Amino acid sequence: MQIKNWKEALNLISLELTYQEYNTWINQIQYESSDEKSITVSVKSKLVKDIITERYLKIILEKLAEINDKEIKINIIVKPQTERKSTKKAKAVSKETKLDPRHNIFNLKYVFEKFVVGDSNDLAAAAAKKIADYPGKYWNPFFVYGGVGLGKTHLLHAIGHTVIDKYPEKKILYITGESFMNDYITSIQKGIMNSFRLKYRNADLLLIDDVHSIQGKEGTMEELFHTFNTVYAAKKQMVFTSDRPPKELKKLEDRLRSRFEWGLTADIQPPNFEMRESILRRKVQEESYKVPDSVIRYIAESFSWNIRELESALYKLFAYQDLVHEEITLDLAKRALKDMISVMSVDDISIDLIQKKVANYYNISYSDMKSKKRSKNIAFPRQIAMFLARRLTEFSTTEIGNEFGGKDHSTVIHAISKINQKYENDETFRIKVEKLTSAIKENH
Ligand code: ADP
Numbered sequence: 296m297q298i299k300n301w302k303e304a305l306n307l308i309s310l311e312l313t314y315q316e317y318n319t320w321i322n323q324i325q326y327e328s329s330d331e332k333s334i335t336v337s338v339k340s341k342l343v344k345d346i347i348t349e350r351y352l353k354i355i356l357e358k359l360a361e362i363n364d365k366e367i368k369i370n371i372i373v374k375p376q377t378e379r380k381s382t383k384k385a386k387a388v389s390k391e392t393k394l395d396p397r398h399n400i401f402n403l404k405y406v407f408e409k410f411v412v413g414d415s416n417d418l419a420a421a422a423a424k425k426i427a428d429y430p431g432k433y434w435n436p437f438f439v440y441g442g443v444g445l446g447k448t449h450l451l452h453a454i455g456h457t458v459i460d461k462y463p464e465k466k467i468l469y470i471t472g473e474s475f476m477n478d479y480i481t482s483i484q485k486g487i488m489n490s491f492r493l494k495y496r497n498a499d500l501l502l503i504d505d506v507h508s509i510q511g512k513e514g515t516m517e518e519l520f521h522t523f524n525t526v527y528a529a530k531k532q533m534v535f536t537s538d539r540p541p542k543e544l545k546k547l548e549d550r551l552r553s554r555f556e557w558g559l560t561a562d563i564q565p566p567n568f569e570m571r572e573s574i575l576r577r578k579v580q581e582e583s584y585k586v587p588d589s590v591i592r593y594i595a596e597s598f599s600w601n602i603r604e605l606e607s608a609l610y611k612l613f614a615y616q617d618l619v620h621e622e623i624t625l626d627l628a629k630r631a632l633k634d635m636i637s638v639m640s641v642d643d644i645s646i647d648l649i650q651k652k653v654a655n656y657y658n659i660s661y662s663d664m665k666s667k668k669r670s671k672n673i674a675f676p677r678q679i680a681m682f683l684a685r686r687l688t689e690f691s692t693t694e695i696g697n698e699f700g701g702k703d704h705s706t707v708i709h710a711i712s713k714i715n716q717k718y719e720n721d722e723t724f725r726i727k728v729e730k731l732t733s734a735i736k737e738n739h
């Protein structure tokens with residue numbers, strides 16, 4: 296059997312015990328290993344083992360059999376604290392093992408306690424918290440937008456977790472824009488639109504992630520429009536996330552776009568240096584690694600436009616350290632992250648220099664960078680320049696917008712997110728961007 300089955304069994308067990316019992320006893324059990332017919336778990340003392348065996352063995356075996364469709368043997372071993380993997384890690388896991396199995400719809404790590412709040416996301420975070428505490432009471436809908444990897448999904452899941460805990464009776468529906476569309480299409484094909492409608496329109500809390508992806512999909516937009524109206528009229532809470540603000544969802548029907556603006560719209564901006572540092576510190580604390588300040592600073596300086604990148608750099612460093620068993624030092628970090636960091640020591644690069652270099656590379660004039668022209672051959676290099684400005688300088692998206700002929704910061708965010716996506720998915724493009732980056736740095 297797989298560890299996944301064990302977790303599923305825990306969920307079923309949790310449904311039948313009180314929170315107290317589950318937390319005091321079941322949560323102490325640590326998964327060790329398993330094969331086809333049996334599972335080995337550990338607890339930290341004989342006493343715990345005896346109590347679990349006496350009171351809970353029956354239900355554990357029952358649930359394991361249920362999930363695996365056959366009898367599974369369980370072997371409980373006693374492992375004193377020091378021998379168990381990392382106590383810190385074990386603690387983190389047990390905290391995440393929540394009572395209500397619906398928590399598993401969401402990423403268990405995406406909770407409010409783990410969301411670092413700073414200038415770039417304070418409105419979005421505060422509003423999300425309020426909505427989670429009092430769904431349906433404040434703004435409807437709540438619309439969060441921002442670039443890739445900045446915490447939109449994290450906030451959405453945090454709302455879900457909180458509502459499950461605070462209002463267990465509420466029906467929660469979480470879906471991405473894309474899955475909503477697929478569900479819609481399948482329901483039409485199967486001729487079960489009634490149950491589709493019932494499902495969405497009955498939700499007390501409707502969470503739709505990345506709603507921008509339904510742009511231009513006629514039928515889906517229409518269906519969401521009607522869903523919106525029903526849920527809204529019933530005063531049930533809706534939360535949407537998107538990579539751009541409603542007014543820039545150009546291919547959305549007007550009536551749907553205007554509804555998205557009925558409630559509260561909040562953006563998440565890329566984090567500034569201090570915030571990147573505190574995010575890293577928080578993540579280091581959560582795992583049990585020792586990371587010196589110089590290394591935190593180094594990572595915070597090198598990964599400046601996306602929290603997911605920041606995180607993966609840190610995890611890569613941890614993985615590297617586990618492999619080489621050396622103390623984490625600046626030198627080790629540089630070695631571990633050398634593939635990820637192509638940009639180093641880039642103090643004081645000006646936006647002006649970036650604009651000139653990019654204009655030159657794409658054969659457009661420098662003044663086009665600041666113009667309002669929207670033809671693709673100009674808009675695209677301009678977006679790349681915005682992306683590089685964010686990546687290579689410390690300017691905020693508002694400041695960057697100003698340098699591009701007074702563009703709104705949401706335009707800049709959209710540009711960065713668009714280019715970032717292409718950068719991540721398109722190898723040839725990535726090489727081009729890296730070349731441009733080196734050219735800018737050389738001139739500096
Ligand atoms: P998005 O949905 O905007 O693309 P995610 O919510 O998936 O971004 O976030 C990307 C990663 O960054 C996740 O692992 C998330 O936990 C982490 N993250 C984002 N914002 C924060 C924050 N403010 N504090 C801590 N972690 C964050």
Ligand code: MG
Nearest residue numbers: 447448504505
């Ligand atoms: Mg997301």
